[in-house]
Amino acid sequence: MSGTSETTFGRRLRAATAAHGPLCAGIDPHRTLVESWGLSYDLEGLTRFTETCVEAFAGHVGIVKPQSAFFEVFGSAGVAVLERATRALQEAGTLVLVDAKRGDIGSTMAAYAEAFLGKDAVAPGDAVTLSPYLGFESLRPALDLAAQTGRGVFVLALTSNPEGRSVQHARLRDTSVAESIVRSAAAENAAAGERGELGSVGLVVGATVGTAVQELQLDLAAVNGPLLAPGVGAQGGTSDDLRRVFGDALPNVLPASSREVLSAGPDVSALRDRARSTSQAMAGLLR
Template sequence: MTASEPAPFGDRLAAAFGTYGHLCIGIDPHEYLLKEWGLPLSAVGAHEFGLRVIEACAGRVGIVKPQVAFYERFGSIGYRVLEEVLVEARAAGLVVIADVKRGDLGSTLEAYAEAWLSPGSPLEADAMTISAYQGFGALEAPLRFAETSGKGLMVLSATSNPEATAVQTSIIQRESQAGKTVAGGIASRVADWNAAHHDGQQLGSIGVVMGATIDFEDVGIDLDELARGPAAPILAPGFGYQGADFSQVRSIFGVTAGQVIVTASRSILSAGSEGIRDAIDRQVAQVAEAYA
């Protein structure tokens, strides 16, 4: 890496882990949360909500994950305030993962990557969630774009919703991943990409989304593959409100625990505007204890 090249996303994520630990806070202005926080169900309310969450997170955690859908529902003004939330989060030194879950192919998917990962873009984030269910090969353009711009991708592999089981446990019939489940094949391709493109990094810049409530053996994911260097970051929803206990991160993720982004939103956001700082501090301490 030269002086003009951006630091890889994996390096920035590793630095956040080292300074603040593994906790990531979702910025999810659900309708009921806006009401509980005394904010209007509007872009104005979502804007204020996001700024308050960022203020509470700064100096306490290193990673946030705005859920774009809760801003998108307000149309163009929703995107306008989201732009400000993203700018403020990055200005606060937070690693920002835009939870957009875009999935397409070719130039369309490349355009999504340009929107969310371009340096200087109004929607610039450090990484974005993305779907590979049109085939991992369809991610070629965003993978290359992320590599050259120092950004990250978090690829959906094993999501926690039960409706996904039939698809994610289907067996691949072709190519090098034949015999693997769809979920396992995606995880394996991510591991292969990091090995080929991020050699020498502690963490690769391409990761996977794997719910903490999933039995990874049942869905055919080999954790050892994801742990081999450079390790693939694992964005792990499912802690707190969805049922996984923060203290179980090592028992759930085994050899990959050190690369897990421990994600929580409603379990912390429900503490309200006045209680969110204390809730974050408690959760940071609990996650730190789990890693001790």
């Protein structure tokens, strides 16, 4: 079920991970993966790949993260595949985090917010990823609309790509850019914390950022929001990495895995079993 003003994304996420574990399973239909399943890299292959993932994950995984770009590459027909998948997952009770990484200013940001979070959007997910590098407050239209519609946002904070350091590690007087984003997210979640609930403004923090959290003195536990951790599995992130990066914030971590889980396809049962076993393993670690 998509978000409403009566229920927050944070509440629904807590319920979903309690029922199915913390794994955020990716749907990343890029050429190499699609072809590794014996499918053609075209609209038909995209559709079959996506429908297989939906059949495997719907009702069995707490939250699923389709990467919007891999659908957009096929134009409006590809976006329609994403929209159908979003509806099907939500109807089965699985939350959908659309990985779109949108970020802009003014009326353009407001339009992105309406497209991904609005009550009249065609097929909105339960949450969307956002880029704050035009300034955290440039995201205000999305932050406010998500709060109104009961949806969530995940803001890029500390990513594992080497290029990110030049921006995220940069300092503004005595505060790094990454720290300013972490503090801003914590402020957005303050009211939820006062109610003893998980906030709906999450962050994206790579599982393989090493000691950067300590070096930049980021208080991730104080965010009181979900922490999406890409990089687990095929990208090299280990259980030790998660402990090192997230520390006391481990209970709020959503380990994201795409390639490692999807490598079990195209068999639906094998794909579902891989997602379940990965989620169980992650749940044991995060406890």
